[in-house]
Amino acid sequence: MxxxxxxxxxxxxxxxxxxxxxxxxxxxxxxxxxxxxxxxxxxxQNYMFGEMRAALGISKSVDILHHIRSLATAQEQLEASNKIKAIEREAMQHQxxxxxxxxxxxxxxxxxxxxxxxxxxxxxxxxxxxxxxxxxxxxxxxxxxxxxxxxxxxxxxxxxxxxxxxxxxxxxxxxxxxxxxxxxxxxxxxxxxxxxxxxxxxxxxxxxxxxxxxxxxxxxxxxxxxxxxxxxxxxxxxxxxxxxx
The missing domain is CATH 3.40.50.1000 (HAD superfamily/HAD-like)
Incomplete structure (x- = not known):
C-alpha cells in the first residue's frame, strides 16, 4: 500500500x-x-462508433480495438479491422x-x-x-x-x-x-x-x-x-x- x-x-x-x-x-x-x-x-463523428459495433456485433460497453485484438486468429483480426477501416474511410469524407x-x-x-x-x-x-x-x-x-x-x-x-x-x-x-x-x-x-x-x-x-x-x-x-x-x-x-x- x-x-x-x-x-x-x-x-x-x-x-x-x-x-x-x-x-x-x-x-x-x-x-x-x-x-x-x-x-x-x-x-x-460519434455515429461511427455505433456503426463499428454493429459491424462487429458487439455491445456499447466493449472497446472496439480491444475486441479486435482479442479475436482468435490473424484472419479474424484482419477481417474485423477492415470493417472498421471501411467505416472510417466513409466518415473521413465528411470531416x-x-x-x-x-x-x-x-x-x-x-x-x-x-x-x-x-x-x-x-x-x-x-x-x-x-x-x-x-x-x-x-x-x-x-x-x-x-x-x-x-x-x-x-x-x-x-x-x-x-x-x-x-x-x-x-x-x-x-x-x-x-x-x-x-x-x-x-x-x-x-x-x-x-x-x-x-x-x-x-x-x-x-x-x-x-x-x-x-x-x-x-x-x-x-x-x-x-x-x-x-x-x-x-x-x-x-x-x-x-x-x-
Missing amino acids: ASLDDYTLRQRRFAPLNTSNNNPPTAPQLKGIVFDVDGTLCLP EPQPGLVELMDYLQGRGVRRALCTRNFEKPVTNLLQNHLYAHVFVPIITRETPGLLPKPDPAGILHIAKEWSLANRAENLIMVGDSIDDMTAGHTAGAATVLLLNDHNGHLKEHMHTDLCIERLDELINILENGFVGEKTRAELVPTDKV
Whole structure:
C-alpha cells in the first residue's frame, strides 16, 4: 500500500510563451503539444462508433480495438479491422475542422511549439484531415493505432514515445495532451503530461475527472492560455512515478 510519502501535490503549470516580460519564469517551459484527431482537430463523428459495433456485433460497453485484438486468429483480426477501416474511410469524407483549428496551429507555429498527433484512428483519415485543412503545418511524430509496438490510448505508450522522439528526459512532464475523451485524458495524465479537454455535447462529465487539468470550448482558447502561462484548474494528490522513461 502506498504511503503519504508516495504522493505529491500537482497543479500543472507552464511558463508563458510570451517572453516580453523580463522577469524569469518560475514555471517549467512547455516543450510541445500532442493532439488527438477525431473530435479534437475535427468535429466529432460519434455515429461511427455505433456503426463499428454493429459491424462487429458487439455491445456499447466493449472497446472496439480491444475486441479486435482479442479475436482468435490473424484472419479474424484482419477481417474485423477492415470493417472498421471501411467505416472510417466513409466518415473521413465528411470531416469538418474544429472552430479555431487553423488559428491555434498558426499561433503554435509562430511560437515554435512542436506538435504531434496521437490517435486511435488509422493513418488514412489522419492524412485526409491534414491535407485538406492543415496542409501548411507539420506534425511529427504521428502515432496511430497502426504504429508498430505501441498500444493505443488510454495506454500512455504513444505519448511517451513522442516525448522520447523529442529527446525529453522527464517522461512527458513538459507536454500537453489535448483531446476530447477519457482515453486522451488518461493517456496524457499517466504519461505525466498536462491535459486539456475540448468540451462537446457528450463529454461534460469529464470536466471534474482527476485526469483533466483544464477545459476549453474552442481550440483557439488555448492561444491566450499559452501566451500568458498555462495553469491547471486542479491541485491534487497523485502517486509519484517510480520510473523516469
